[in-house]
Structure formats: C-alpha cells, structure tokens
Amino acid sequence: MDVELLEIRQHLGRFPPFETLSDELLDEVASNVQVAYFKADTDILTLDQELHELCYIRSGAVEVYRRGGELYNRRGEGEIFGQFSLLRNNRVRYPVRAMEDSLIYFIPETVFQHLCQADDDFADFVELQRPRLESVVEEQKKNNDMMITRVRKLVTRYPLMVEASTTVQEAARQITDFQASAVLVLDDPGEEDNPRYTFRDSEERAWQLRGILTDSDFRTRVVAEGLSPETPVGEVVAGNVIAVQSDESVQEAMLVMLRYNIHHLPVMYRRRPVGIVHLSDIIRYETQSSLYLVSNIFHQPNAEGLARLAPDVSAAFVRMVEEGADSRMVGSALSTIGRSFTRRLLELGEERLGPPPVPYCFMAMGSMARNEQSIATDQDNALVLSDDFDPEQHDAYFLELAQFVSDGLDACGYPYCKGDIMATNPSWRQPLSVWKRYFTEWIEQPNPERLLHSSIFFDLDAVYGENVLVEQLQDLVAYQAARHPRFLAAMARNALNRTPPLGFFRTFVMEKDGKHNNSINLKRRGTAPMVDLIRVHALACGSSAQNSFDRLDDIDRTQLLAPGVSDRLRYALEFLSMSRIRHQVIDIQHDQTPDNNIEPENVSSSERHHLKDAFQALSHAQKFLKFRYPMPSRAK
C-alpha cells in the first residue's frame, strides 16, 4: 500500500480516459509511468520522432502543432497527447512543445495497448474522433425514456379494490366516489389458484387478484347482458388477470396493452397490486406532455390565453430533456408547439377580421421550418398570397392579420425578428408569382444580400392556409438550386463565415488566431454553421427535405459525401444540439433566461472532449465544402 505512488494514481484517476478505469488498470498505469520535466518553450515531441509512450500532462500546458508548423491545439493538466502516433506507426505526426513549465508522465506502449484491449471506453477515447462521439450519442439514445423508465413511475395512486362478493352496483358507486375508471376484484385464494397474484394485506389476510372491472365493462358485461345490480362482481370479471410488474419498462407495459387490446393494466409489486395504469397515462408520458400543451393551445379563446401558456412551453421542454429525448424529438416537439401557437393566432385573427379576401399560406422559415426549433428563438415568417392578390384592395387585411399574429407570438415568448423577416414587412407579404421571382433571382444572380435571404428562406414550410402555395416554392428551390453551380458555390462560401472554435483550453475557448473567449455561442459557432453546410449539400442533390437529419438521409442516397461522412456530421450535430439544449435546461432550472451561450468552466471534462470532437468534425466538413463547390469561372 505504501509502495503505491498515490500522487500519480490519484491525479490520473481524476481525468478522462483514466477516470473510468477499474482500480486494477489504474494501478497498472500508475506503477508504470516515467516522468520528465520540460521547461517552457522546449520540445517534448519532435516531428517524425519515434514514440512508444502515451504522454499525460501532470502539470503545465503544451502546444500541439501540425506538420506545417500551424498551431493545432493546446492541452493542459490532465490531458493526453501522442495517442495518434501510438495508434499508427509510432512516428510523431503532431509535434508538441511545452508552453509552460510542464511535468509529463509517460505511459509505456505495452500498458497503453493493454488498456485499449481491456477497456472499451478507453479505446473509444483514444481512437479516432468519430467513434468517440458516436459512442456518446448512442449512449444517450440508449438511456432514452420509454426503454428504461419503470412503469411504477406512471402509478399515481393506490388501486381501488373490492371483494368478489360486492355487488356490481356497490362497485359502480365506489368507482364513482373514488373518481376512478376501474376496480380490482379480490377473492380468497383457492387451491388451484395461480400463486402469482396472491398476497397478504396488512392484517395478514390472504387475497387473490381475480380480475379488473372497468367503466366499459359495466356497459358490455353488466348492462348489455341484462345483469341485475345485485350480481356479485366476482361473477362478472373474467378469470385471467393481465398485469405487469412495477419494475418493467413503460415500453413493455405499452406492448402488453397492445397485445391484449386493453386500456387498463394492473401494476404489481411482487404479488400485490399497487396501481392501475391507463392507456392515456402512457400516451401522456410518451408525448411528454407536449401533446397536451398543443391541445390546450387550440382551446384558447384569445391571444391573452395563449400568452399565459408560455411557461408551459419551458416546462414541457425541461421535462422532455430530463426524460431523455434526443435533439430531433425536442426540435420537432418545440416546432409543433410553435406552429400551434401560430395556427391558433391565425384562426383567432380570421375570426376577428373575417375570412381572407384571397387564399394565402402563412409560411415559417428557419428552425421552425426545419423542425429544429429551440427554446430561445425569434419568429421568422412570411405570407404567400394567391396571385389574385390586389394590394389596393387586399393588403390592409393581410397587414392587420400579420400584425396580430406577430404581436401574439411575441407575447407567447417568440420575440420579433431582429432582421424584420416577418409577414408584417411588405416585402415578405407577396403573391406567389413575386415569391417565385425572388427565389429565381436569388439563385440565378446571387449577391451577398440575396445569399443571406437564401439561407433564411430556403428553409421554408407551410404553417397554415393553402399549403400548395408554399409547396410550389419548395419545389422551385429543390429543382433550381442544384442546377446553378455558381449559386451553390456562393452558398458554400457563405456557410464558411462562421467557424467553429479550435477547442477548449482550461476555462476558455481557443480561436483560430490564438486568441480566446470565455464563452461560446453554441448556435452561432456550432449548430448554425452545421445546418448551413448540410443545407448546401441538400440543395446540391435536389432534396426538398427541410430537417437537417432528413437532408442528411437524402444526401446519403447520392455519392456526394464519402462513406461515413454523413454519420460523422449527424453525430456532431446531435451532440452540439444536445449540449445547447442541456445548457438551456440548466439556465431554466436556475431561473435564468435560456440562451445559446455556454461557459467552458461549466462544461465537464468529458463533454469538453466531445465538443472538441464535434467542432473538429464541423471544421473538416467546412474545408470539404470549399473544395466541393468551387466557384465556376464567369467566362463560360
């Protein structure tokens, strides 16, 4: 025990990938390290040097360079380097220099190889970025609600139970008093009874669960059969009890209900009934309350009522995330909620202003159109009017309608668009033919302003009204964009404007120019550039999908990206989106306005590593974009 070098072991044990190692493996690492001190500005690893050790920074900080001498990364206490050389050919590809006075632990290659074999997490961590990020996203999916949540979570109260000799009338009365919709029927256990459902109550009396009598049983088995109110319930319930154990998953309970076509399911703890789950409990759970919120939205009589639902949106959001929804589930639920607010406001607007003078379609752009809405989001919308539209005659109506919707959305927590991309802006309240002209101009003669519009308007979807008006625009974009390489090249350049940060270093974010930031806007530097670049590829392959993941599916059907690339993008987008979502949940839980910023000091070391990987994947993808969509020469 005294011989163990606790200093080394304890330090290693605090940082990934060592923090999750078993004690035996950690001992093996700690007892095999070699140590060396490097003064600031001295080389630790030089290019093409032979390397047979993994390097671990015990104190200090280092800079990692590319072959060309360009700064690649900075690493600090508890971080490793040299693993790529060990995994490839034992030659140093990324030279490393001490940035501060540093103490480095060297872990022999034999130990490193053993760790890779013995511990999958370690192997994932040190291998290429892709598998590391992939395994995290898969892990988060695995933890998803339905599969792991126990059905006991849905049980809210003790079941109503009666003896078999109770009359159906008395049972009905108790159900009514209890405000229940079913009752369990108990009897003395008999000789041949299934011991699965026998139990003793608190007075040590033995009982046998005979069956369940539901509201609808009173109709079908009592009244329709013409039974007397005096009939004992024991004669009415069927013999076979279908029940689930309280520690089974919600998913399992749902499957049982589907298999037996039943709406009520007794829940047992060992052999004792502890509750009854109704199908609606499962549906409510499955939809994580957002469906209920949506139906509530459609029942509001006025805009004020809608505004009062705003807090429910963040509550539904927090719950969804806590119960393990992935970014697609969250994005689509929030978009549905946003659309529902918009639709209800349009219905209320039409009630007030009368029917529209010409057909129209209210269109959403940006994240709502992509079904990727988040909790902190502005409104982006427009009106596509029928070509019968006559401004003189009709525009007053549509302006008023647009104003009503826009004000209403603002009151519901969707602030006005800072760029004035709203139906209240006359430019964005136009007949279909004008929209077609806009879109064609943007594609055929791109300039910076038009490109900006393209990146906003080319995520578009119908929310309410004559959907066909918006569908024609979607078709136009999908058809035209792919045929205009100059437009694609310009969009690709545009998608490179926002670059991911280089990485994390201690409590700040590294920028490409070597400067650093103490907070990072995950939308501006992560999800938005990712969405931009996926859009360019999607336009190039003629996809009319709006959702980024759907677009990646469409891109997969072509040979546009090398095998595996779209998966890498999918995992990176999912990880960036979920990080953003999780930090917004934390903001809400701390009574702060959720935003898109995260501070590196609030990021756990493993999340930090995964964010680095995701940014790296984005950066690679951006480089490819420039190469894939070159600007064609003007002389043709």
Next chain:
Amino acid sequence: MLMRRRTQIPDWTSYLAHRAAAAQDPRLSRFFTAGAPAPETPIGEAPLVALDMETTGLDARRNSIVSIGLVPFTLGRIAVTERRYWIVRPRRTLNAESVTFHHITHADIANAPELGDILEDLLDALAGRLAVVHYRHIERPFLDVAVKARLGEGVVYPMIDTMSLEARIHRQSLVARFKRWIGRPPASIRLFDSRARYGLPPYQGHHALTDALATAELLQAQIAHHYSPETPVGTIWS
C-alpha cells in the same frame, strides 16, 4: 545569472578509490568499487538516483531511520517502475511527534525488517549511481552512522543536494544577496516551495518515496532552468 563560487570541491574520485581498496565488508567493497560517475561526466549522461529517508528525528546519533525511498532516474526520465521502498524497524522506539510527521506507526514497524537486513539491497540499488537528495545533512549522516553501526565502516560518498543548488540560486547569487541587503526575506528553499518556483505540482510530502520522486523532478527542473545537460556533475555535487 549564477555566480560561480569557488568552493573547494572534494576529490571524490580518489576518496572512493581509496575506500574501495580498504573496505573489509564485501557489500561495502562492491558499493565503493562501483563508484560514482567521474566529475567531468555531463549531468545529462549520469545515472542518478533520488533518495529520501524518514527518520525519528534530526540527529543521526540519537535518532533512527524509519523508511527509505529511492527512484532511479536520468535527466531524461524518472523510472518510477524501478522505485524501491523500505520501512525499517528503528533501534529506538517511535515518539508520538515523529509519527504524526511521517505517518509510519508502531504497527507498521512491528513486522518491518531491521536496517541491517536490507542494507545489501540498499547499497546495491545506490551503487554506481549518483545520489540526489534534498538537504544532504540528513541522508548522508544517517546512512553513514547506520552503516558504521552495523558494518564497522561508514558510507560517505558524493551527492547532489537540490536544496544547496536552490540556495546557490536563491541565497548566494548576486540578486539574492542584493535582495537580502534591501531587507527582503530570503526565498524558501524547502522542497515544497522550491518545486512551486518551477511550476511543479504540490505533492503530499513526508513519504520517502514521494519525496524521492519530488526531488528527482526538482533536479530535472533546476538543470532545465539554470544549467544544461552538459554541466559536469563535479560542479554541482557536494
């Protein structure tokens, strides 16, 4: 810059040769024959061994060794794998004060070997390597007294003392003397404080093995900052 002080450097080479010839005990004879690196050996090429002892007190005549830790190293690498550590049973009983200091208790010692039993291992581990200690006035006399008591002949041999190197830089340099002259307190040259000056992490002290490791790291840092791998060992040993 460092001020080169003309201290008289002991002629360790001839002393060791003399002892090798005169030693009666085969263990000592082997130890002295292995000798120490020649004084002109560059420190970057010298085989080194960091040595630390925990003792029951500071006086070698009245107190005893309770534990010894050593870590072989070079300027390039500290070989933690080759570390050695012994707890030994002191001749005198432990007092409560020293127990709180080094955390070695009566129970640890009850079954521990006597220093005489491990002496051969210890001398073999030190042989041929230049010992590096922090404050040689503990390790050198304790080892000398303990060996003399058991083998009839003592062991004195060259050591690099990281504390005296630190003192040369922070106590005896021109800048240090100027600072003292204007009334600034002298820099602490204790192991913990010395390490902090080189950005070395704080370790839980007073375990012979951890302190030996800490001393080896400190020497690497001192050489990196104030000397060079070409510095002859003869200019820094004492």
